[in-house]
Amino acid sequence: MKKKLAGVGIPMTDPNQPMRPPAKMPYKRIATEEAWVTPEVMQGFRDLVAKKAGDAGFLSMWGVFIEKGGILIDRLLDMGENRIMDMDATGIDTQLLLLTAPGVQVFSKGKAKSLAADSNDQLVEAIRRYPKRFAGLAAVAPQDPAAAAKELERGLKLGLKGAVINSHTMGEYLDKPKFWEIFEAAESLNTPIYIHPQTPSPDMVMPFVRRGLDTAIMGFGVEVALHSLGIIVSGALDRFPDLKIVIGHGGEGLPYWLYRIDYMQEYNRQAFMPKLKMLPSDYMKRNFYITTSGMPWAPAITMAQSVLGMDRVLYAMDYPYQYRVEEVIMTDNFPISVANKKKLFQKNAEKVFSL
Numbered sequence: 001m002k003k004k005l006a007g008v009g010i011p012m013t014d015p016n017q018p019m020r021p022p023a024k025m026p027y028k029r030i031a032t033e034e035a036w037v038t039p040e041v042m043q044g045f046r047d048l049v050a051k052k053a054g055d056a057g058f059l060s061m062w063g064v065f066i067e068k069g070g071i072l073i074d075r076l077l078d079m080g081e082n083r084i085m086d087m088d089a090t091g092i093d094t095q096l097l098l099l100t101a102p103g104v105q106v107f108s109k110g111k112a113k114s115l116a117a118d119s120n121d122q123l124v125e126a127i128r129r130y131p132k133r134f135a136g137l138a139a140v141a142p143q144d145p146a147a148a149a150k151e152l153e154r155g156l157k158l159g160l161k162g163a164v165i166n167s168h169t170m171g172e173y174l175d176k177p178k179f180w181e182i183f184e185a186a187e188s189l190n191t192p193i194y195i196h197p198q199t200p201s202p203d204m205v206m207p208f209v210r211r212g213l214d215t216a217i218m219g220f221g222v223e224v225a226l227h228s229l230g231i232i233v234s235g236a237l238d239r240f241p242d243l244k245i246v247i248g249h250g251g252e253g254l255p256y257w258l259y260r261i262d263y264m265q266e267y268n269r270q271a272f273m274p275k276l277k278m279l280p281s282d283y284m285k286r287n288f289y290i291t292t293s294g295m296p297w298a299p300a301i302t303m304a305q306s307v308l309g310m311d312r313v314l315y316a317m318d319y320p321y322q323y324r325v326e327e328v329i330m331t332d333n334f335p336i337s338v339a340n341k342k343k344l345f346q347k348n349a350e351k352v353f354s355l
């Protein structure tokens, strides 16, 4: 007998008009930024919140989730039948699973490394139980870049498909050369790094926190846009030309901004920054893939497809944070050809994540 979690089911716009799962289409629906958490990492989050020990962004985000989040946290923790039922209810064939933000990046180095390895072992076990329904990315602890590179390699050997890094690590970004061992490993292993948001780093989070804008409403997007552009202007992608980086939420605003970023990049370049071999938009088109997590909005996504190319945009739902059947239907209805929808929902994910 399947245990159904209280409250689990499709959130309905109108309770008198229950939404049905979207119709079958001539493509698989692979959702590429789906969140989960282990009991151990969740306990770590609870301990930090109880002790008020994390940074202001973390305490704001997880303070709210822990206070509000019965169903949300149940869904993050569930790696069994309830998650599968939720996927079936929204027509999702496969979830690519990412340890939820901020992952292990808020813990001390030793704890972060052991929690990353343990999370990856638990994820591999869940994928073994549902090999057609689940795939996943390895959690790594950038606090120790050499160990993170090794853990990525170990994760790939166990069948994981890349790494997830939840943006800044205690205020530091991957544009610092001390982290580039991770880039070197990902490039040589031909595997992507998904830069998932967390709340903005301590130097910029407070104006967001004071306005309640620090999480998914805007803070996440600003954080990952800064992180991604930081990597571009650091010159890292001239050093690692084959590195693959994935970002979510329609590309965190960057596709929209590319003209002005290109126009201003050389003009605004400070003496301490390297001269780039290409325009920022060239790196976006060569090294970046974006997903539609939380952004099933045709104007933004078709614009991103036109700027970056049809092969660079992948579907994601952002379960359980934006778990709505309407979002899948909105994406099914994008004004693009069925062949391009197959790229969006299936083919691009299969290629980027070697599924």
Ligand code: CA
Pocket (backbone or CB within 6 Å): 033, 034, 035, 196, 293, 318, 321
């Ligand atoms: Ca997410």
